[in-house]
Amino acid sequence: MFAPLVALLIAAQGPAMAPAPGLSTGADVRTVEVSRVTSDSLRLAAFDTAWVRIRDTHYDPDLGGLDWDAIRAEFRPRVEAATSSADFHRIMDEMLDRLGESHFVLIPATAADPSTAAAGRGDPGMRVRWIDGAALVTSVEPGGGAARAGLRPGYEVRTVGDQDLADLVAGLELAGDDAAALWIDAVLAARIRGIPGETLSLRILDADGRVRQKEVALDEPAGELVQFGLLPPFRLEVDDREIHPGGPDGPRIGLIRFNGWFPSAAPLLAEAVDRHRGADGIVLDLRGNPGGVGGLAMGVAGHFLDERLDLGEMRTRDTTLRFVVNPQRIGPDGSRVQPFDGPLVLLVDGLSASTSEIFAGGLKALDRAHLVGETTAGQALPAHLAVLATGDRLMHAVADFTASDGSRLEGAGVRPHTPVHLSRELLLAEADPFLNRALEWITAQRRLLLETSP
Numbered sequence: 001m002f003a004p005l006v007a008l009l010i011a012a013q014g015p016a017m018a019p020a021p022g023l024s025t026g027a028d029v030r031t032v033e034v035s036r037v038t039s040d041s042l043r044l045a046a047f048d049t050a051w052v053r054i055r056d057t058h059y060d061p062d063l064g065g066l067d068w069d070a071i072r073a074e075f076r077p078r079v080e081a082a083t084s085s086a087d088f089h090r091i092m093d094e095m096l097d098r099l100g101e102s103h104f105v106l107i108p109a110t111a112a113d114p115s116t117a118a119a120g121r122g123d124p125g126m127r128v129r130w131i132d133g134a135a136l137v138t139s140v141e142p143g144g145g146a147a148r149a150g151l152r153p154g155y156e157v158r159t160v161g162d163q164d165l166a167d168l169v170a171g172l173e174l175a176g177d178d179a180a181a182l183w184i185d186a187v188l189a190a191r192i193r194g195i196p197g198e199t200l201s202l203r204i205l206d207a208d209g210r211v212r213q214k215e216v217a218l219d220e221p222a223g224e225l226v227q228f229g230l231l232p233p234f235r236l237e238v239d240d241r242e243i244h245p246g247g248p249d250g251p252r253i254g255l256i257r258f259n260g261w262f263p264s265a266a267p268l269l270a271e272a273v274d275r276h277r278g279a280d281g282i283v284l285d286l287r288g289n290p291g292g293v294g295g296l297a298m299g300v301a302g303h304f305l306d307e308r309l310d311l312g313e314m315r316t317r318d319t320t321l322r323f324v325v326n327p328q329r330i331g332p333d334g335s336r337v338q339p340f341d342g343p344l345v346l347l348v349d350g351l352s353a354s355t356s357e358i359f360a361g362g363l364k365a366l367d368r369a370h371l372v373g374e375t376t377a378g379q380a381l382p383a384h385l386a387v388l389a390t391g392d393r394l395m396h397a398v399a400d401f402t403a404s405d406g407s408r409l410e411g412a413g414v415r416p417h418t419p420v421h422l423s424r425e426l427l428l429a430e431a432d433p434f435l436n437r438a439l440e441w442i443t444a445q446r447r448l449l450l451e452t453s454p
Contacts, residue, residue, distance in 0.1 A: 040080065043088045046388035047079045050092065050396075053386055054104070057398045059316050064100065071098060088390070101397055101410060102379030103354075107232060109391030121235065122196035122218025127288065128157055129351075130184045131422050135165040138427060145199075145217035154428030156205040160191050181350055182290075182377055196220045207428050226262050228293060229385060236260050240272040242279070245439040251280035251446045253439060258285075261292030261355040266299060271332045273303045273340060281343035281442035287373065287434065291354025294323075294382050294401075301359060302328040304368060306339045311362025312403040314382050321399075323362065343445040344369045345438040348416060353377035358401055361414040365405035371416035372438045378413035 051072050054063075075095045082088045089106055096104040125144015128135050135157045140146045157165060168191065169184055192200060200216045223237035238258040244250055254276025258265050276282055282304075297311055302325050311323040331337040346360050346369045357380040363369035381397035388394055402408050418437050420426075426433050 039085075040082075042389045043079055043082060043085075044076070046088075046390040046392060046394075047076060047092070049386070049388055050106075050394045051076075053394065054099070054396050057317070057384065057396065058099075059381075059397065059399045061317060066098060066100075071095060085390070089392075101381060102377075103381040103383035103395055103397040105395045107385075107393035107395060109393075121221050122194045122198060123221040124192050124200060124216045124218055126151060126192070126216075128185075128188045128192055129422070130169055130181065130188060132424070133166075134424065135169075135188055136422070136424055136427060138422065139432065145219055149214045149216045151202075151204065151214060151216065152207070152428075153431050154207060154424050154426075156424065157192070157202055158205060158211070159203040161201055163191065165191070182353070182379070185351060192216075194218050223259070224264065226260075226264050228262050234260050234262065234292075236262055236265055238265050238268040238272065240275060242276065243283075243439065245443055251443055252278075253442055254279040254282045255435070256282065256284050257287075259289050261289070261294070261296045263293060263296065266296060267332065269300055270303065270328065273328075274331050274333075274337070277337065277340055279342065280446050281345065282340060283345045283347060283435065283438045283442070284369075285347045285435075286352045286356045286360060287347050287349045288351045289353075289356045290351060290377075291356055294355045294358055297355050297359040297362065298323050299326050299328070301363060301368075302326040302339060304340050304344050304363070305366070306341065309366055310404045311358060312365070312401055314399045314401050316399045323358065343442045345441060346371050347373050347434045347438060348376050348414065349374040349434070350377055352414075353379045357409050357414050358403075361403040361407065361409050364414060364417075365403040365407065370418070370438075370441055371414065372418045372441065373416050373420050373434050374422075375415050375419075376409075376413040378409065378411050380409035 051068070055068050075091060078091050079088060082091060085108075089108060092106045096106065123144065124146050125141035125148075126137050126146035127139045129138050130136075131138075137146070137151055137153050137155045137157060139153060140151055159165065165188065168187065194200065196218050198218050200218065202214045202216055204212055204214055206212055221235050223235045225233055226236045227233045236259065238256075240254060240256040243253045243255055245253065254272070256269065256272045256276070258269060273282070294314070301311060305325045306327050306329075307325070308327065309325050311325060313323065314321045327339050329337060329339070344363070346363065348356070348360055348371055352360065352373075353376060357376045357378070360369070360371060360376060361380075364371055380401050382399040382401060383395050383397045386394045386396070400408070400410065418441065420433050420437055422433070430436055
């Protein structure tokens, strides 16, 4: 299992995450031997640190009944025999997987280098997800490379360059892993990126069932490159717009989307909410949002709640921390405001994870938001990060989280009020069925309000 945010960040590194090439055959033998001894020692030290931290900080002292001493006896000799960083990472991943929960992951040292995230992350202007055994385009950004090439939601991407995507997914070897969908979609997201200015050669199945070749230009990525603590760099995007379903006589609805829970998103979200404070409803788009800093959920929820209510509670081995909402009564310009109290819809999907689930599950339990989309990832354990002797980062869960109604999010996710099952047929018929259902619900709420108002 793995933390969804980290999985997406690592996969998005693309070629930079490939294992380093071996030493050349002309290398000095003594240098190779010294390097090998040093690497062995660092890997063992990293293993010991990771094993001890998990033993001492896991929220469950019994680790769910797992014999952690036996795990050490099994895996330490394998680490000692590892001959490369790649071997070490595979062994550690297998050990962390035994815990059977999210937010236990080893982040390779190279993933935390800002230069690898900044270089060559060209954006095709579309999202692709693995749905019903096919890589389907689920959204296309207006004006982006995919839109300019004539792609639209519902098209199936069969190959990228000489890579058959069905073969790529089959080769991930994650059958039976609850987190497989997240990882597959993360790898697909990485595969359709590259160097800005270059093009992707795609073989697609269009709406008429014809196989066609498309050249999609890669643009400079949108958003701000941010880094928080020991997490790998992340391209943060926050945007909003007003929608008028039904024409000028219909409701005014604010659509706000952001893709990560990082501190620099908070003021941008405050400004977006302020722009739509007089709207008939707000749609907050959390699709594909893999999480980030858990505490931000309390402040963002305060834009929509005027009481200090609980989103839920985080339980560590020794303490319990309530996630109390902080009502936001001061606007971005310093003026007094009231939290938005109109209809609120959250768009969620199977990639909405971690802090997105804490936020969505909390507001659902408080009956403050209507959820539209798919059941969320079910990976919502608060975690810490530690730097190991190898330079790798260990993410390890230190707490469990339950919503205010007592529901546990880990392994279950948050179920939407209005479920939407994506398919090729639905995407071809409706460019954004999630958003359409949200607009329909807010329109119905506005109609009800008008009918019952004196």
